[in-house]
Amino acid sequence: xxxxxxxxxxxxxxxxxxRSIRGFxxxxxxxxxxxxxxxxxxxxxxxxxxxxxxxxxxxxxAAENLRSVLHATAASxxxxxxxxxxxxxxxxxxxxxxxxAAKALFAATGVQREDIEAxxxxxxxxxxxxxxxxxxxxxxxxxAGWREAADCGMYAQSLMxxxxxxxxxxxxxxxxxxxxxxxxxxxxxxxxxxxxxxxxFGYEDPAHPANAARxxxxxxxxxxxxHD
Ligand SMILES: Cc1cc2nc3c(=O)[nH]c(=O)nc-3n(C[C@H](O)[C@H](O)[C@H](O)COP(=O)(O)O)c2cc1C
Numbered sequence: 001x002x003x004x005x006x007x008x009x010x011x012x013x014x015x016x017x018x019r020s021i022r023g024f025x026x027x028x029x030x031x032x033x034x035x036x037x038x039x040x041x042x043x044x045x046x047x048x049x050x051x052x053x054x055x056x057x058x059x060x061x062a063a064e065n066l067r068s069v070l071h072a073t074a075a076s077x078x079x080x081x082x083x084x085x086x087x088x089x090x091x092x093x094x095x096x097x098x099x100x101a102a103k104a105l106f107a108a109t110g111v112q113r114e115d116i117e118a119x120x121x122x123x124x125x126x127x128x129x130x131x132x133x134x135x136x137x138x139x140x141x142x143x144a145g146w147r148e149a150a151d152c153g154m155y156a157q158s159l160m161x162x163x164x165x166x167x168x169x170x171x172x173x174x175x176x177x178x179x180x181x182x183x184x185x186x187x188x189x190x191x192x193x194x195x196x197x198x199x200x201f202g203y204e205d206p207a208h209p210a211n212a213a214r215x216x217x218x219x220x221x222x223x224x225x226x227h228d
Contacts (some may be wrong), residue, residue, distance in 0.1 A: 044158040132171075172199050
């Protein structure tokens with residue numbers, strides 16, 4: 001019988017095994033496994049159990065079409081249409097962490113900081129879902145606010161852990177919300193749903209250089225205070 005210690009170890013392993021995967025094999029995930037994983041993610045908690053997430057998953061021809069339209073749009077420099085203001089102007093410790101994460105990715109892929117063209121190409125890979133066979137687009141209704149956004153975050157991490165548990169890699173991608181109006185149009189999503197971000201997923205290509213990137217976390221004392 002599994003003890004609570006075993007169960008804790010399982011979660012510890014899943015938490016540390018999950019990392020952003022940015023290079024995938026083309027093999028699709030079977031529909032029964034997709035059904036199972038998305039049903040598991042559905043167990044995520046939410047304020048008053050409202051479950052504000054609406055998830056559109058693209059595979060096969062739908063994924064190919066969306067990646068090519070998104071990539072072409074992003075490459076053309078067309079104006080962004082995000083439903084939520086973009087963040088990124090971080091300061092202090094937040095900025096340091098952001099730079100460290102970018103450095104880890106560039107070091108893994110051999111992109112030089114001053115090579116604007118290579119950095120652009122690296123960023124544009126986002127819009128091809130890093131060649132993942134699937135991508136999930138997370139929407140929430142237009143009435144939803146900060147609390148429901150947090151619910152969607154819990155859903156997203158639940159989904160990524162479930163993917164990890166089944167041997168799949170994933171990468172949450174704010175970039176996939178940059179052209180929200182286009183995604184809605186291509187997928188026939190109603191205007192009253194707001195796009196938060198996307199998650200590319202599939203089987204990891206272990207040989208892809210981007211997958212060698214590793215990030216670290218701040219020491220516990222920097223983020224977490226215990227009060228007696
Ligand atoms: C909501 C969200 C949006 C993100 N957007 C992007 C993105 O657009 N492109 C990207 O390459 N990584 C993106 N990431 C991945 C983060 O860069 C990554 O989670 C962070 O650097 C920690 O690394 P790890 O996931 O490997 O632990 C995003 C992560 C989250 C949670």
